[in-house]
Amino acid sequence: MTRADLRTLGATGIEVSAVTLGGAPLGSMPENFGYEVSESDAVALVGRVLRTDICTIDTANGYSDGRSEERIGRAIAEFGGLPAGVTVITKVDARDGDYSGERVRRSLAESRRRLGISPLPLVHLHDPEFHDFRAMTGKGGAVEALVDARDRGEIEHIGLAGGDVHQMQRYLDLGVFEVLLVHNRWTLVDRSAGPIIQHAGRLGLGIVNAAVLGGGILADERGRITTYGYRPASATTLSAISAMREVCRRWGTTLAAAAIRFSTRDQRIASTVVGISRLERIQPTLDAAALDLPQQFWDELESLLPSADNWLDARSAR
Numbered sequence: 001m002t003r004a005d006l007r008t009l010g011a012t013g014i015e016v017s018a019v020t021l022g023g024a025p026l027g028s029m030p031e032n033f034g035y036e037v038s039e040s041d042a043v044a045l046v047g048r049v050l051r052t053d054i055c056t057i058d059t060a061n062g063y064s065d066g067r068s069e070e071r072i073g074r075a076i077a078e079f080g081g082l083p084a085g086v087t088v089i090t091k092v093d094a095r096d097g098d099y100s101g102e103r104v105r106r107s108l109a110e111s112r113r114r115l116g117i118s119p120l121p122l123v124h125l126h127d128p129e130f131h132d133f134r135a136m137t138g139k140g141g142a143v144e145a146l147v148d149a150r151d152r153g154e155i156e157h158i159g160l161a162g163g164d165v166h167q168m169q170r171y172l173d174l175g176v177f178e179v180l181l182v183h184n185r186w187t188l189v190d191r192s193a194g195p196i197i198q199h200a201g202r203l204g205l206g207i208v209n210a211a212v213l214g215g216g217i218l219a220d221e222r223g224r225i226t227t228y229g230y231r232p233a234s235a236t237t238l239s240a241i242s243a244m245r246e247v248c249r250r251w252g253t254t255l256a257a258a259a260i261r262f263s264t265r266d267q268r269i270a271s272t273v274v275g276i277s278r279l280e281r282i283q284p285t286l287d288a289a290a291l292d293l294p295q296q297f298w299d300e301l302e303s304l305l306p307s308a309d310n311w312l313d314a315r316s317a318r
Helices: 039-049 063-079 101-115 133-137 142-152 165-172 194-202 235-250 255-264 279-289 295-303
Strands: 019-022 056-058 087-092 120-126 155-162 179-183 206-210 271-275
Touching: 019 279, 039 063, 039 279, 063 087, 063 101, 087 101, 101 120, 101 142, 120 142, 120 179, 133 142, 133 165, 142 155, 155 165, 155 206, 165 179, 165 194, 179 194, 194 206, 235 255, 235 295, 255 271, 255 279, 255 295
Parallel strands: 019 056, 019 271, 056 087, 087 120, 120 155, 155 179, 179 206, 206 271
Antiparallel strands: none
């Protein structure tokens, strides 16, 4: 991947790299990822990334109660400031069940302080599907607070980041968001986000794809992980993953590399978020993003795609 691979994120004008550094593991979330990440290791990794062709970093207010943002902010400060052309994207989050407009304002203030960036270039409304839609979208609610912050110039652009595509569609229909981030739902084995990606593209939104490894199962060469997208994977999905792993081995690559390339080769996807927490994983991730394999390889994998009733959001994917 080179700077020549930059894509424009919808109508925002923000240029993003094919791979975005995912900041979730940098805050250390052993309950999600199964391992700890020290502050010094996280800061060193971000510092190294700032010297690569990766020019976008994704984080969130709620990742490890703000530690992800704090560590990214420290790395930027130690680097001497954010390099030209690099964009840090964050998300507003609820706290203790509170996702009010006031909570959104506090979330933004916390993110600005931790990251040392103002205005924030792009902020997503994060995981709204777990909260009451009417309260979130009503007067004085979270959506209004985010739009107001953009109007005041505290943030430049607003996006929508979440899971269940049926719920995400309701928010997208409000017509206020400029970017859509989906996770776990446009991968080698799950296409739940197909319709919403198509819809967002027609609206001219920038599209970001995250969690393309399905929570780690598509990076597991030994076949030990049995959950996909934080849920138990179906027997059909597990069988498909096993068969895809063998196809990749025959073609001299890995399932993890194929999973990343599946997303980066899709021209509708402006950037693919990949969580990286070890220095030695930076270059293989960049290599995977530019993996060059013939259409026959992709056709073989496509023939193994589980049916829609095995996808996370089967109800809304049909």
